[in-house]
Amino acid sequence: MEEHNISLTTPEISSLWKTYIQQTATLCVVNHFIQHVQDSEIKPLLEEQASFLKNFIEKAKTIFNEENFPIPKGFTEEDQNLSAPALLTDLYGLSFIYRLNQMNLSDYATIITKVARQDIVAYFYDCMELTAKLYRDSVINRFYTGDERQRN
Numbered sequence: 001m002e003e004h005n006i007s008l009t010t011p012e013i014s015s016l017w018k019t020y021i022q023q024t025a026t027l028c029v030v031n032h033f034i035q036h037v038q039d040s041e042i043k044p045l046l047e048e049q050a051s052f053l054k055n056f057i058e059k060a061k062t063i064f065n066e067e068n069f070p071i072p073k074g075f076t077e078e079d080q081n082l083s084a085p086a087l088l089t090d091l092y093g094l095s096f097i098y099r100l101n102q103m104n105l106s107d108y109a110t111i112i113t114k115v116a117r118q119d120i121v122a123y124f125y126d127c128m129e130l131t132a133k134l135y136r137d138s139v140i141n142r143f144y145t146g147d148e149r150q151r152n
Contacts, residue, residue, distance in 0.1 A: 011115055019127070020064075023057050109128060125152045
């Protein structure tokens with residue numbers, strides 16, 4: 001089968017760009033929570049969120065590079081001060097992960113219906129799958145305790 005090099009469409013470019021900006025901003029917020037979180041059950045969830053975000057950001061950079069497309073500046077370590085005191089409670093960090101992934105699930109699902117290129121669909125499908133996992137984990141952490149967590 002002949003391989004075709006299909007350029008990114010406008011919806012694909014805008015979705016990648018928007019997602020990149022959102023993910024880099026979110027990573028700054030999550031890093032602040034990780035720096036100050038005391039709760040041993042919430043910290044792993046925040047660390048997993050940070051890991052997924054870093055992975056998504058790197059994959060987006062790879063796509064931009066392969067397309068010879070400029071990489072958005074986004075938000076960086078220069079935009080955060082991890083030595084600043086905690087701004088919010090640990091429970092708010094958990095709530096942030098819960099709401100963030102709740103909103104991102106519908107966003108990624110919508111994006112998937114607007115893009116066509118196989119690698120871009122795969123990228124956003126991966127984002128959606130990992131977001132669904134984090135959403136589920138945050139629900140379990142938020143609403144269940146002890147033995148109830150293990151059953152779910």
